[in-house]
Amino acid sequence: MTPDQMRDASLLDLFRLEAEAQKQVLDTGLLILERDPSNAGQLEACMRAAHSLKGAARIVGLDHGVQVAHAMEDLLVAAQEGLLRLLPEHIDALLQGSDLLLRIGQAQQDADLEARIETVTSRLQVLLGNAVPTLRLPATSPEAQETPAEAGDAAEPASAPASATLEPAVPEERTSRVLRVSAERFDHLIDLSGKSLVEFQRTKPLSESLHRLKRQQESARRTLETLREHLLGSDLDATAQALFNESRNLLIKCQQQLQGHQELFDDFVWHGGQRTQQLYDLALASRMRPFSDVLTGQTRMLRDLGRTLGKQIRLEIEGENTQVDRDVLERLEAPLTHLLRNAVDHGIEPPALRSRKGKPAEGVVQLRARHHAGMLVLEVSDDGAGIDLQRVAEAVVKRRFASAEQVEQMTEEELLAFLFLPGFSMSQQVTEVSGRGVGLDVVQHEIRRMRGNVRLLLQPDQGCLFHLELPLTLSVVRALVVTIGGEAYAFPLAQIERMLRLPRSAIVQLEGRQHFWLEDEHVGLISAAQLLQRQEKQDDDDSIPIVLIRDREQYHGLAVEAFLGEFTLVLMPLDARLGKVRDVAAGALLHDGTPVLILDVDDLLNSVGKLLGTGHLDRVDHASNARQTVSKRVLVVDDSLTVRELERKLLLSRGYQVSVAVDGMDGWNALRAEHFDLLITDIDMPRMDGIELVTQVRQDPRLRTLPVMVVSYKDREEDRRRGLEAGADYYLAKASFHDEALLDAVQTLIGGARE
Structure with missing residues (x-):
C-alpha cells in the first residue's frame, strides 16, 4: 500500500493489514513453540503480536477482536512466566484465535462468527484457568485487567495499525523500502527490456560493417600510394598534381574521421550492451521472490491435517531463499499443496504403525528447492510407506484401464504412470482429504502448463520422492x-x-x-x-x-x-x-x-x-x-550480373542445378537455408566480400566441408594466397577465365552433375 493509499484507508483496512502481518508471526511462532515450548524469543514475539492486535482492535472498535486477542495474550504471558507449559491443545486454541482475528479484520459476516468467538475465547480461558486458576481474568473488561507488559506501553496501541504496515516481519529488511507496482507494469517493463536487449544486438553487424569500411579505405589508400609511386617518374601538369594531392589528403582525412567514429561507436556498443543486459537482469530480478513466499501457511496446513488424521508430522524445508518468478510461485501453490497433502494422507503412517516398523512416531515431509542448469528443481519426499505397486495394479484392473495380463507385463515405471491419469485414486473411501479422483493428473497438468515436468521416484517402505523441474520465470x-x-x-x-x-x-x-x-x-x-x-x-x-x-x-x-x-x-x-x-x-x-x-x-x-x-x-x-538421382547443386555468388549469368548458363549446360546470390550476405543466407554441393564466389562485393564469406563457411560446423571456388579479377599472388588461406579449395582468375577452365575446376572439386 502506497503512502497516499495509507492516508485514504479506513481504520478497518489498516487493522486488516496488521491482522494479516501479525497472523504470520503468530502462526510461525506457535508452530515452533509446539516443538520447543520454552523458546523465549518466540514466546515474546507471539505475545507482542497478540498485544498489538488487542490495542489495534480497541482503537478500531472491534470488541470481539479485543476479547480474542486479550485471551490469547493472557495464555502466552502465563507461559512466559512459567505458570504453564504449552501443549498441543494450547497451540490449537491459539491458532484458532489467530484465524478468528483475521476473519474479524476482514469483516466477514458469518452467521456463526460470534458463536465461534465465544467458543474459542472460553476455551482459551478454560485452558488458562486449569493451569493457573488465580490468573483467570474476565474478558469483558480488559481495560481494568491489563498485564504488566500492556501497562508499560500505554501509548503504543494508538499507532499500532499504521506501524504494522510499515514494519516488515523480517528484521533484516527494516531499512529496505518496498514499493507496490501493478503486475501489468512489471510485465510491460520486462517486455520492453527484453526487446531492447534483442534490438541492441543489431548494432553488432553495423560495427562489423564499419570495420570492413575501414579495411576498404586502407586498401584504397595503399592503391593510391602505389599509383603515386608509379607517377613519380612521369611528367604531370600542375592541375593533375594538385588534384592527386587533394584526393590523397581527402582520403587520409576520411580515414581519420572514420577511425574516430569507429572508436566512439565501439565504445557505445560495449557500454550500451552492458547496460541493456543490466536493465533486463534488473527488471527480471524485480519479479523474483524467495521460495518461502509460497510456503506461507503450508507448515500450519500440514500440522492441522496431521492432527485431523491422528498423525505426527514435521515439515523440513531447504532452500527457502531460492529466488523464483512471482508468477511461477502463484501457479505453484496449488500443485505443491496437493503433493504435501498427499504425503500426509497417503504416505505417512499412523504413529502406532510406524513404531511397529521401527520408525520414529513423527513422520517427516521434506521440501527442497534449488537452482540447477537455469531451472528451479523441487523435491517433495516423505519417509512413509511408499506406494504399494500391487494395490496400484489391482486399481488399474478394477478401473478397467488395462487387463490383468497386460498389468503383469508392465514395468514399475509404467505402473506408476497410471497415478497421473485423471480420475485415478488409491483411496478406498471419499474423505475431505482424498478419494474423489482429483489426483496427480492435476499436478502434472499445472506443471506442464508452466513448461516443466514432474517425475515420481519410489523407494520401497522408505517413502516417495516427487521431482519437479520448472523454469525460474515464465517471461x-x-x-x-x-x-x-x-x-x-x-x-x-x-x-x-x-x-x-x-x-x-x-x-x-x-x-x-x-x-x-x-x-x-x-x-x-x-x-x-x-x-x-x-x-x-x-x-x-x-x-x-x-x-x-x-x-x-x-x-x-x-x-x-x-x-x-x-x-x-x-x-x-x-x-x-x-x-x-x-x-x-x-x-x-x-x-x-x-x-x-x-x-x-x-x-x-x-x-x-x-x-x-x-x-x-x-x-x-x-x-x-x-541423392543418387538429384543433380548436384552449385551456388554462384557475384555482384556482376554478366559474370553471374555466364557462370550459371555454363553450369546448367553440364546438368548442375544452379542458384545465384547478388553479394556475400545474400550468399551466406542462401547457404544457411539450403543445401549446396559447391560454392563459387567473387571477392570484391558489397555488404560481405568473398574472403569474409569463405571465412564464415569454414567456421560453420555444418558447412566447413563444403567445397569452395573463388573466381576473381585479382590475379596477383598475394590475392591468390589470401583466398586460399581463408579456406578456398580453388582460385580461378577471371583474366584467364574461359568455359572449359571453370567446368574442369568444378569437375575436379565435386565430380559430374549426377555421380
Missing part, C-alpha cells in the same frame, strides 16, 4: 533452437528428454513405422516437418538430428534439419486475435533478430497421436535414397 525460457522446413523453432529444454544425432543406418522399419534403438528400447521416428506441415528440406548428411520428447512412458523421436544451439529467449505472446495456434506456445527473437516460434510440447504430443492414428507417416531418411 523467459531456455530452449533448444532447431530448423524445421528452413525456419527456426524452439523446444523448451524442460520439456524434452534429450537430443541426439542418429545415423541413417540405425533406422529400422517395424510394423509399418520407422524406429531406432535407444538404450534397449524402440523409439518411433516422426518427421517434425510433417508434424508442423512444413516442406522438408532434403539433406545428404549421414546423420539426422533428433529431438526426443516423452508422452508419459512412451518416447517419440522428432527428426529436425539442424540444431542451432541453446538460447535464452524472451517470450513474446501471440496476438490474442489469432486464438490458439496449433503446436505453438509463443514467439521470440534470436540475438540476431531472427524470429523463432516456441513449440507447445503438450500440443505436439496431441498432434503426434493424431498423426499416428492416420497411419500416413513420411519417411525421414528419403534424402539418402534421393
Whole structure:
C-alpha cells in the first residue's frame, strides 16, 4: 500500500493489514513453540503480536477482536512466566484465535462468527484457568485487567495499525523500502527490456560493417600510394598534381574521421550492451521472490491435517531463499499443496504403525528447492510407506484401464504412470482429504502448463520422492533452437528428454513405422516437418538430428534439419486475435533478430497421436535414397550480373542445378537455408566480400566441408594466397577465365552433375 493509499484507508483496512502481518508471526511462532515450548524469543514475539492486535482492535472498535486477542495474550504471558507449559491443545486454541482475528479484520459476516468467538475465547480461558486458576481474568473488561507488559506501553496501541504496515516481519529488511507496482507494469517493463536487449544486438553487424569500411579505405589508400609511386617518374601538369594531392589528403582525412567514429561507436556498443543486459537482469530480478513466499501457511496446513488424521508430522524445508518468478510461485501453490497433502494422507503412517516398523512416531515431509542448469528443481519426499505397486495394479484392473495380463507385463515405471491419469485414486473411501479422483493428473497438468515436468521416484517402505523441474520465470525460457522446413523453432529444454544425432543406418522399419534403438528400447521416428506441415528440406548428411520428447512412458523421436544451439529467449505472446495456434506456445527473437516460434510440447504430443492414428507417416531418411538421382547443386555468388549469368548458363549446360546470390550476405543466407554441393564466389562485393564469406563457411560446423571456388579479377599472388588461406579449395582468375577452365575446376572439386 502506497503512502497516499495509507492516508485514504479506513481504520478497518489498516487493522486488516496488521491482522494479516501479525497472523504470520503468530502462526510461525506457535508452530515452533509446539516443538520447543520454552523458546523465549518466540514466546515474546507471539505475545507482542497478540498485544498489538488487542490495542489495534480497541482503537478500531472491534470488541470481539479485543476479547480474542486479550485471551490469547493472557495464555502466552502465563507461559512466559512459567505458570504453564504449552501443549498441543494450547497451540490449537491459539491458532484458532489467530484465524478468528483475521476473519474479524476482514469483516466477514458469518452467521456463526460470534458463536465461534465465544467458543474459542472460553476455551482459551478454560485452558488458562486449569493451569493457573488465580490468573483467570474476565474478558469483558480488559481495560481494568491489563498485564504488566500492556501497562508499560500505554501509548503504543494508538499507532499500532499504521506501524504494522510499515514494519516488515523480517528484521533484516527494516531499512529496505518496498514499493507496490501493478503486475501489468512489471510485465510491460520486462517486455520492453527484453526487446531492447534483442534490438541492441543489431548494432553488432553495423560495427562489423564499419570495420570492413575501414579495411576498404586502407586498401584504397595503399592503391593510391602505389599509383603515386608509379607517377613519380612521369611528367604531370600542375592541375593533375594538385588534384592527386587533394584526393590523397581527402582520403587520409576520411580515414581519420572514420577511425574516430569507429572508436566512439565501439565504445557505445560495449557500454550500451552492458547496460541493456543490466536493465533486463534488473527488471527480471524485480519479479523474483524467495521460495518461502509460497510456503506461507503450508507448515500450519500440514500440522492441522496431521492432527485431523491422528498423525505426527514435521515439515523440513531447504532452500527457502531460492529466488523464483512471482508468477511461477502463484501457479505453484496449488500443485505443491496437493503433493504435501498427499504425503500426509497417503504416505505417512499412523504413529502406532510406524513404531511397529521401527520408525520414529513423527513422520517427516521434506521440501527442497534449488537452482540447477537455469531451472528451479523441487523435491517433495516423505519417509512413509511408499506406494504399494500391487494395490496400484489391482486399481488399474478394477478401473478397467488395462487387463490383468497386460498389468503383469508392465514395468514399475509404467505402473506408476497410471497415478497421473485423471480420475485415478488409491483411496478406498471419499474423505475431505482424498478419494474423489482429483489426483496427480492435476499436478502434472499445472506443471506442464508452466513448461516443466514432474517425475515420481519410489523407494520401497522408505517413502516417495516427487521431482519437479520448472523454469525460474515464465517471461523467459531456455530452449533448444532447431530448423524445421528452413525456419527456426524452439523446444523448451524442460520439456524434452534429450537430443541426439542418429545415423541413417540405425533406422529400422517395424510394423509399418520407422524406429531406432535407444538404450534397449524402440523409439518411433516422426518427421517434425510433417508434424508442423512444413516442406522438408532434403539433406545428404549421414546423420539426422533428433529431438526426443516423452508422452508419459512412451518416447517419440522428432527428426529436425539442424540444431542451432541453446538460447535464452524472451517470450513474446501471440496476438490474442489469432486464438490458439496449433503446436505453438509463443514467439521470440534470436540475438540476431531472427524470429523463432516456441513449440507447445503438450500440443505436439496431441498432434503426434493424431498423426499416428492416420497411419500416413513420411519417411525421414528419403534424402539418402534421393541423392543418387538429384543433380548436384552449385551456388554462384557475384555482384556482376554478366559474370553471374555466364557462370550459371555454363553450369546448367553440364546438368548442375544452379542458384545465384547478388553479394556475400545474400550468399551466406542462401547457404544457411539450403543445401549446396559447391560454392563459387567473387571477392570484391558489397555488404560481405568473398574472403569474409569463405571465412564464415569454414567456421560453420555444418558447412566447413563444403567445397569452395573463388573466381576473381585479382590475379596477383598475394590475392591468390589470401583466398586460399581463408579456406578456398580453388582460385580461378577471371583474366584467364574461359568455359572449359571453370567446368574442369568444378569437375575436379565435386565430380559430374549426377555421380
